[in-house]
C-alpha cells in the first residue's frame with residue numbers, strides 16, 4: 001500500500017504546481033512589445049504644441065496618415081472610433097486617440113485635428129514642421145513617401161498604417177490595419193491595459 | 195388579388211428584362227462619409243450576368259470633379275510595411291462573375307467634391323463600361 005503514496009503525492013504536487021503556474025491575466029490580441037520602448041515627440045495641435053509624454057495616465061492610440069486618404073486612414077480611424085465608443089465614460093477618460101499627419105506640407109494642425117474629430121470629437125489630430133514629423137515617424141518606425149505626384153496640391157502619400165499604443169511614455173502594443181478592425185479584441189486589450 | 199399578382203409578375207419581368215439587356219448590375223454599395231469635405235471613396239459590387247466580360251473604364255459623378263478607380267496595396271519598403279493606393283485604368287468583371295470594391299481593395303475615389311455630403315443622402319454615379327454602356331447608380335452616404 002505504501003508504494004502508492006509517494007506517486008500519488010507527486011501527482012498531486014505537480015497538479016498543484018501546474019495550477020499555480022497557470023497563465024494569468026489577459027492574452028493580448030495586439031502585438032505586445034517584450035521590451036516596451038521609450039517614445040516621445042512634440043508636434044503641433046490647433047492650439048499649440050502637444051507633447052506625447054504630457055498625456056500621463058492615458059493609453060494613447062496613435063495612427064499616422066494623411067487627410068486626403070479616403071480608404072486606409074478612415075478604415076482604421078473608424079475601427080478606433082468603434083473601439084473607443086464601446087468603452088465606458090470612465091475608461092474613455094483614460095484613452096486618447098491621436099492622428100498624426102505625414103503630409104505636413106498640406107495638412108495644417110487645424111486640418112489634421114478637424115479630420116480626427118470627424119470620427120469622434122475626443123480624437124485629436126497633429127501636424128508640425130517637416131523635421132518634427134519626420135522624427136516622430138522615425139521614432140515609431142513609420143515609413144512615408146509621396147506618390148502619384150502631379151503637383152504640390154495633387155499627390156498621395158504611401159505610409160505605414162500600424163496603430164501604436166503608448167502608455168506611460170512607452171510603446172507597449174501595436175496593431176496591423178487588419179487586426180485593429182477586430183473591435184471586441186481591441187476593447188478587451190484596452191481594458192486589460194487600463 | 196390575381197390582378198396584383200400579374201402586376202407584380204409584370205414588374206419582375208421588366209426588371210429581369212432590364213438586367214438581361216444590360217448584363218451587368220450593381221449589387222449594393224455606399225459612399226463613405228467624407229472626413230474632409232473635398233474628397234472621399236465609394237465602394238460597390240458588380241455582378242456580370244452575361245456570357246461576355248464587362249470592363250469598367252470610367253466613372254462620373256455630379257458631386258465630384260473627377261472620379262478615379264483606385265487599388266489599395268500593401269508592400270515592404272525600407273523594411274517597413276507600407277500601404278498606399280494607385281489608379282487603375284480599368285477593371286474587368288468576368289462572365290458570370292462578381293467584382294467587389296471594398297475598403298483595403300479597389301475603390302472609387304471621388305476627388306474635388308463640389309458640395310458637402312450628408313449621411314443618408316443618395317449620390318448619383320455613372321459607371322462607364324468599354325463599348326459605351328453607361329450604368330447609373332444611386333449610392334447612400336454612410337459613416338463606415
Ligand SMILES: [Cu+2]
Nearest residue numbers: 071264279303
Ligand atoms: Cu484611393
